[in-house]
Amino acid sequence: MAKNTSNMRKLILILFLFSSVLNAQVIDGAWVETAADLNIGHIVSGDTYISWNEFTGGVWQLSESTNVTDFIIYYMLWTNDVNNPIKKIVGQQAYSSRSNARDGMLKELGNIESQGLPSSEAYFMYAYIVQRNGDLEDDGDGNTYVDMRTGLNFNAN
Numbered sequence: 001m002a003k004n005t006s007n008m009r010k011l012i013l014i015l016f017l018f019s020s021v022l023n024a025q026v027i028d029g030a031w032v033e034t035a036a037d038l039n040i041g042h043i044v045s046g047d048t049y050i051s052w053n054e055f056t057g058g059v060w061q062l063s064e065s066t067n068v069t070d071f072i073i074y075y076m077l078w079t080n081d082v083n084n085p086i087k088k089i090v091g092q093q094a095y096s097s098r099s100n101a102r103d104g105m106l107k108e109l110g111n112i113e114s115q116g117l118p119s120s121e122a123y124f125m126y127a128y129i130v131q132r133n134g135d136l137e138d139d140g141d142g143n144t145y146v147d148m149r150t151g152l153n154f155n156a157n
Contacts, residue, residue, distance in 0.1 A: 033084070033087070039134070040074070040128070040130055040134060040135075040136050041072065041074065041130040041134045042062075042074070042088070042090045043134070044062050044064065047064040048064070049064050049065045049066075049070075049132045049133060049134070050064075050065050050070075050072055050130055050132055050133075050134055051063060051064055051065065051072075051090060052065060052070075052072045052090060052091050052092065052093065052094050053090050053091065053092045054092075054094075055092070062090070063094075065094055065132035066132075067094070067096070067132065068132065069096050069097065069132075070094040070095070070096075070131070070132040071094070071095045071096070071097060071098050071100070071101040071129050071130070071131055071132075071137060072090070072091045072093075072094060072095070072101070072129070072130050072132075073091035073093070073095075073101050073104070073105055073108055073127055073128070073129055073130075074088055074089065074090060074091060074127070074128055074129075074130055075088070075089040075091070075109070075112070075124055075126070075127050075148075076088060076089075076124070076125045076126040076127075077089055077117070077122055077123065077124055077125065078122065078123045078125050079117075079119035079121060079122045080119055080120065080121040080122075081119055086125075087122075089112065091108055092108055092111055092112065093108055094132075098129050098131075098137045098138070098139060098140060099139070099140055101129045101137075102129065102139045102140070105127055105146065109124065109127070109148075123149070124148040124149075125147075125148055125149055126145045126146060126147060126148060126149075127145065127146040127148055128144060128145040128146070
């Protein structure tokens, strides 16, 4: 796990250096940008564990992962925003296993796209799975992220 986490942190750092700012982008009733960070997951201030976007009571809200077995998908998105082109999107589901998260990736991606993206030009670059404690998870086959630039192929690094 340490190797995988190290590789993802390097990827995020590279994106951060080349884009000048990396923002976590979340749906919380609307697209909202939070402060830039180099975290793999997204933790709301005051919470202990990573968050996911939950649709409840007719609105979107950030919910803290409560189950030890929660796995959340995060997406790296390129936009034409000249100041902050790279966005990290928090997933919309807490999955009970990493394989369920992997299997749910296409549906979740479709849901995010159907709700409208934060920019007129936006391209999904990578997706990755994070366990509730913030650790990067592989997909069971040793792949730490999905390279979405050429389609949904699982690539080992």
